[in-house]
Amino acid sequence: MSDALVQRFRAARRDRGLAVLEGFHALKHALRFGAEIVEAVASDPKELERLAAELAPDLEGSLTGRVEQVSAGEIERMVPHAPRTGAVAIARRPPVDVAAVLAGGRAAPVVLLEDPRTMGNMGACVRVAAAADAAAVLTTGSNDPWHPEALRGAAGLHFALPVAAVEVLPSADRPLVAIDPDGEDADLRGLSPRSILAFGTERYGLSEELLDRADARLAIPMRTGVSSLNLATAVAAVLFARRLLR
Ligand SMILES: C[S@@+](CC[C@H](N)C(=O)[O-])C[C@H]1O[C@@H](n2cnc3c(N)ncnc32)[C@H](O)[C@@H]1O
Structure with missing residues (x-):
């Protein structure tokens, strides 16, 4: 994994057009309510898919092939507190009128x-x-x-x-x-x-x-x-x- 990926996740925290999602449940709700995911990473994408199948069968298939595998150490460099489920994503914030x-x-x-x-x-x-x-x-x-x-x-x-x-x-x-x-x-x-x-x-x-x-x-x-x-x-x-x- 490149430093560029780490930098993108760090920069996204300060970007008012983007939202950083930490952990499976945040990613699950974002997907369920129509978020546009820009990129997603996990230390164990297969475990993430297993969690989705168990806890959010309505989202079946929506993570498949979309989550890049990174190491747990790399997740720790991307966010201040690595989530237990080892998944982090960037989504676009929806505009609000x-x-x-x-x-x-x-x-x-x-x-x-x-x-x-x-x-x-x-x-x-x-x-x-x-x-x-x-x-x-x-x-x-x-x-x-x-x-x-x-x-x-x-x-x-x-x-x-x-x-x-x-x-x-x-x-x-x-x-x-x-x-x-x-x-x-x-x-x-x-x-x-x-x-x-x-x-x-x-x-x-x-x-x-x-x-x-x-x-x-x-x-x-x-x-x-x-x-x-x-x-x-x-x-x-x-x-x-x-x-x-x-
Ligand atoms: C922690 S409280 C603020 C306490 C502050 N010292 C005060 O007297 O309002 C934060 C907010 O929660 C709401 N809140 C907390 N307890 C409340 C109560 N018993 N009745 C109505 N609003 C309450 C109010 O909107 C309040 O401004």
Whole structure:
């Protein structure tokens, strides 16, 4: 294997047009949800095909002949933390039309993460939003929601729904609902299914600007003495409480 391959995988981590997939499950979800794979490598392509046959029979044949064999040591040079399944791939990020996403008429909420700081948390939010069939995940702030660590935390589910960074939330014909520990106890029965559900940054919560813009401010009721839930746990609680009401 050439150094050029290692360099391509390293450069892809900084390329905002590409997504680096680490591990079998990320590759599996990316393929299942239509990702365009640019290149894929594995320390044991046959084992990868066996895993696919066992865990994702719907993808049968989609890896055959497409995965280049490299050594485990080479995988370690390509990514900071080699995945246990020894598989790494580069995919193209799908373009996201944020205005079209917000205008979409499907009865599904948009998740807005205001300035999320932790990549794994961001990934967990994308994963749970995909599982709950949300319309999209939008983020503000400087962190890239497609960062390889976020993709790893999401098990590649960025390809299952639109995921994009926005500078500020554009105005939309959807109610903006601030999910905030200081809000009113949430009664999700009255919530519009097309709401934008806004969650705050891990340490400081939602900004005053967002709270001022919000049409409602709802809290997840907690036991006295507990100040807040982890960001991704809060996203999961609201999305699935809403889903379980249906
Ligand atoms: C770790 S919390 C932020 C804690 C921050 N000190 C605060 O008071 O908001 C991250 C985000 O998760 C959501 N969150 C966590 N616990 C919540 C709760 N009990 N009710 C509503 N939202 C909650 C909020 O959107 C919050 O901004």
